[in-house]
Amino acid sequence: MAKLLMKGNEVIAEAAVKAGCRYFFGYPITPQNELVTYMAKRLPEVGGVFLQAESEIAAINMVYGAAGTGARVMTSTSSPGYSLKQEGISYLSGAELPAVICNISRGGPGLGNIQPAQSDYFQATRGGGHGDYYLPVFAPASLQEVADLMGDAFDVADKYRTPVLILADGVLGQMMEPVEFSDKVVEELPKKDWATTGTRGDGGPKIITSLDLDIGGLEAHNSRLKDKFENITKNEIRYEEYEIEDAEYILVAYGSVARIAMSAIKLARKAGIKVGLIRPITLWPYPQEPFIKTRDKVKGYMSVEMSAGQMVEDVRLAVNGHAPVSFYGRNGGVIPTHEEIYEKIVQLSGGVKA
Amino acid sequence: MYQEIIISGLGGQGVLSMGQLLAYASIQEEKHVSWLPSYGAEQRGGSATCAIVISDEPVGSMIVSKPNSAIVLDNNAFDRLESKVASNGLLILNTSLINRKSTRTDIDVIEIDATKLASELGNQKIANMILLGAYIQKTNILKFDSITESLKKVLGPNKQNLLEINEKALQLGSDIVKIY
Amino acid sequence: MTMKPVFKKTKGLTEKATHYCPGCTHGIIHRVVAEVLEEMDVLEDTIGVASVGCSVMTYEYFNCDMTQSAHGRAPAVATGIKRVLPDRIVFTYQGDGDLAAIGISEAIHAAARGENITIIFVNNAIYGMTGGQMAPTTLIGQKTITSPEGRESVSQGLPMRVSEMIATLDGAAYIERVSSHDVPHIAKMKKAIKKAFEIQKKGLGFTMIEVLSTCPTNWGIDAIESLEWVKENMIPVYPLKVFKNLEEVK
Numbered sequence: 001m002a003k004l005l006m007k008g009n010e011v012i013a014e015a016a017v018k019a020g021c022r023y024f025f026g027y028p029i030t031p032q033n034e035l036v037t038y039m040a041k042r043l044p045e046v047g048g049v050f051l052q053a054e055s056e057i058a059a060i061n062m063v064y065g066a067a068g069t070g071a072r073v074m075t076s077t078s079s080p081g082y083s084l085k086q087e088g089i090s091y092l093s094g095a096e097l098p099a100v101i102c103n104i105s106r107g108g109p110g111l112g113n114i115q116p117a118q119s120d121y122f123q124a125t126r127g128g129g130h131g132d133y134y135l136p137v138f139a140p141a142s143l144q145e146v147a148d149l150m151g152d153a154f155d156v157a158d159k160y161r162t163p164v165l166i167l168a169d170g171v172l173g174q175m176m177e178p179v180e181f182s183d184k185v186v187e188e189l190p191k192k193d194w195a196t197t198g199t200r201g202d203g204g205p206k207i208i209t210s211l212d213l214d215i216g217g218l219e220a221h222n223s224r225l226k227d228k229f230e231n232i233t234k235n236e237i238r239y240e241e242y243e244i245e246d247a248e249y250i251l252v253a254y255g256s257v258a259r260i261a262m263s264a265i266k267l268a269r270k271a272g273i274k275v276g277l278i279r280p281i282t283l284w285p286y287p288q289e290p291f292i293k294t295r296d297k298v299k300g301y302m303s304v305e306m307s308a309g310q311m312v313e314d315v316r317l318a319v320n321g322h323a324p325v326s327f328y329g330r331n332g333g334v335i336p337t338h339e340e341i342y343e344k345i346v347q348l349s350g351g352v353k354a
Numbered sequence: 355m356y357q358e359i360i361i362s363g364l365g366g367q368g369v370l371s372m373g374q375l376l377a378y379a380s381i382q383e384e385k386h387v388s389w390l391p392s393y394g395a396e397q398r399g400g401s402a403t404c405a406i407v408i409s410d411e412p413v414g415s416m417i418v419s420k421p422n423s424a425i426v427l428d429n430n431a432f433d434r435l436e437s438k439v440a441s442n443g444l445l446i447l448n449t450s451l452i453n454r455k456s457t458r459t460d461i462d463v464i465e466i467d468a469t470k471l472a473s474e475l476g477n478q479k480i481a482n483m484i485l486l487g488a489y490i491q492k493t494n495i496l497k498f499d500s501i502t503e504s505l506k507k508v509l510g511p512n513k514q515n516l517l518e519i520n521e522k523a524l525q526l527g528s529d530i531v532k533i534y
Numbered sequence: 535m536t537m538k539p540v541f542k543k544t545k546g547l548t549e550k551a552t553h554y555c556p557g558c559t560h561g562i563i564h565r566v567v568a569e570v571l572e573e574m575d576v577l578e579d580t581i582g583v584a585s586v587g588c589s590v591m592t593y594e595y596f597n598c599d600m601t602q603s604a605h606g607r608a609p610a611v612a613t614g615i616k617r618v619l620p621d622r623i624v625f626t627y628q629g630d631g632d633l634a635a636i637g638i639s640e641a642i643h644a645a646a647r648g649e650n651i652t653i654i655f656v657n658n659a660i661y662g663m664t665g666g667q668m669a670p671t672t673l674i675g676q677k678t679i680t681s682p683e684g685r686e687s688v689s690q691g692l693p694m695r696v697s698e699m700i701a702t703l704d705g706a707a708y709i710e711r712v713s714s715h716d717v718p719h720i721a722k723m724k725k726a727i728k729k730a731f732e733i734q735k736k737g738l739g740f741t742m743i744e745v746l747s748t749c750p751t752n753w754g755i756d757a758i759e760s761l762e763w764v765k766e767n768m769i770p771v772y773p774l775k776v777f778k779n780l781e782e783v784k
Binding site: 003005030031114142170171174175176177178256259260262263264266335336337338339 | 388
Binding site: 023025049051053054055057058059061062063064065066067068069071073087088091095196197198199200201205206207208209210211213 | 548577578579580581583584590591593594596597598599600601602603604607610611612613614615616617618619622623639640643
């Protein structure tokens with residue numbers, strides 16, 4: 001297939017359609033509006049349904065309803081809207097319904113602004129709503145990766161019966177890059193015999209619920225969920241390593257910031273500084289492996305984020321005291337440049353050697 | 355080859371589509387490219403800016419803070435970007451809407467009365483193509499053929515009648531640079 | 535001597551005994567809904583949406599596929615189901631706290647969209663499950679644990695007439711308020727509920743049946759008195775009436 005030039009938000013939408021998503025419930029919020037707009041036009045073309053809900057809360061609950069029928073369904077939003085969806089996501093997780101949610105995050109807290117940010121990391125990686133749950137979080141760094149990951153996101157959702165989050169920021173949502181959609185074959189997935197579609201002789205009523213008033217029953221349910229989360233952790237971790245073989249210092253960054261960090265690393269390498277990058281692609285489950293194998297060799301890690309310091313906590317957990325961990329971030333919609341990250345690398349490494 | 359370009363002006367001047375043309379032409383020539391608009395709350399009448407990175411290797415940072423080249427279409431954009439252009443870089447000005455000279459001596463500055471020239475060609479809106487023609491001629495980073503091919507795509511089937519005037523504008527920009 | 539059956543339990547309900555308090559009419563309303571679904575022979579095609587409140591466990595009582603929704607969100611959940619499965623029967627079963635307070639937005643917008651679903655809206659003028667708090671539908675002067683001196687309008691607002699309000703929306707096809715306080719009214723209720731489901735089956739749009747109901751436990755009176763209370767106090771404020779009946783559904 002030929003390379004297409006598309007906006008990030010549109011790539012997410014088209015890749016979802018290609019992954020078999022036929023139902024989308026959305027609500028306008030900047031900077032993800034192109035995604036909703038694209039779905040409004042595209043889904044009817046493939047016999048799907050687009051519906052603009054009256055709120056993010058309604059949208060996620062429509063997703064809950066549609067997911068309960070076994071359909072591939074999705075919603076998208078940006079930070080303030082993602083907060084509103086938390087109730088529904090907690091229910092999706094509790095009732096074990098597969099769905100894909102997309103957060104094209106922006107500056108916060110509160111109404112914040114509409115510029116790119118990564119300050120929803122805690123919310124994304126710690127479940128986000130009430131109760132003991134996690135959801136897989138994919139953080140693509142390029143539009144090609146978006147195109148490649150969307151199908152996986154839906155597969156993971158179906159395979160484990162869980163909501164899955166695509167976490168990107170306004171940079172990825174708004175930018176254009178060439179993309180090529182692959183004709184990936186959908187994985188053989190378990191049959192959705194739990195779906196409520198009307199019994200129609202299928203052996204008695206099915207119930208979708210997250211309610212279990214029996215104390216022992218809920219604990220048993222939650223420990224089953226815990227097993228599932230452990231399974232996901234075992235099987236679904238993704239990350240990329242860049243220039244880490246001989247690295248004395250390792251930057252850790254995800255999404256658009258990882259790209260900027262790579263440019264900074266190129267500058268630093270030219271200046272003779274041995275620095276590399278670990279780029280988590282899944283933010284939950286968080287990759288431990290690349291830290292375990294490097295933490296006794298390197299002189300330090302630096303987490304680079306568009307936040308006041310959130311992922312750095314996971315870096316510290318993964319490094320577990322074996323090496324110093326520092327942080328550099330911009331937030332409130334400010335994007336760090338590769339020049340300023342380069343300056344931080346120079347400081348970290350004690351200056352450029354002559 | 356690695357080029358960082360910023361194009362900036364007013365909404366409606368065709369700033370974003372100039373950048374998209376560069377991106378399409380880059381794909382045509384199998385180069386890596388990123389296009390990033392700045393976006394704000396206003397829907398119309400505000401400033402419009404986009405950053406384009408064209409490279410032989412996959413594009414890392416899509417954020418451009420020290421562009422090799424800047425094409426600025428109005429005073430505001432000029433004030434914001436003049437100092438940002440990297441040393442030995444290129445600054446192309448639409449002097450129709452810019453009322454002062456650049457004070458930079460370490461970069462190439464090309465001044466074109468583009469909005470006025472576009473009006474003379476018959477459509478004020480194609481000032482952007484004159485400036486783009488000048489940019490391509492000066493930098494040679496992409497072939498004119500790729501730009502015109504991309505133009506066909508961007509204009510779409512309903513606006514092919516505008517192809518000729520756009521090509522004329524590109525040519526005019528290029529001619530101006532040849533004798534600059 | 536041969537025995538002759540005088541009452542047969544509907545197949546629309548499961549064997550599970552309900553948890554409702556004595557004198558509460560939820561059980562009657564459940565039975566009526568279930569009978570209608572059985573009589574229409576659509577139990578196998580039906581997906582019900584339970585809400586949050588006393589009727590939170592309805593999914594254990596209705597003998598069809600059921601989904602349990604978040605508080606107030608049942609019409610949104612039903613929308614999601616119906617949009618994927620337009621040929622199924624989808625209904626929500628919601629109380630007045632769930633629908634009129636936290637879920638009023640979802641109810642109004644489902645109606646405004648003409649969503650082809652049926653809402654069974656059970657109004658007993660109080661929050662039952664949480665222990666008797668004031669609801670948007672609580673009557674002026676009615677004592678609840680959060681209006682201990684009786685609801686007064688200046689600081690606690692006035693009762694909300696949901697059926698009247700939703701009937702103003704062009705998207706609503708059929709809106710009727712009925713009561714559960716005596717046998718003739720239960721018969722009328724059944725007629726209304728049947729009509730609503732038939733309209734949905736024909737694909738004619740949004741239907742809601744509001745059923746006045748009792749809460750002897752939280753009203754602080756006995757079962758018999760509470761039936762009387764519906765008649766004496768609720769019906770004057772919440773008149774029994776068809777509020778919306780589109781030409782094409784008549």
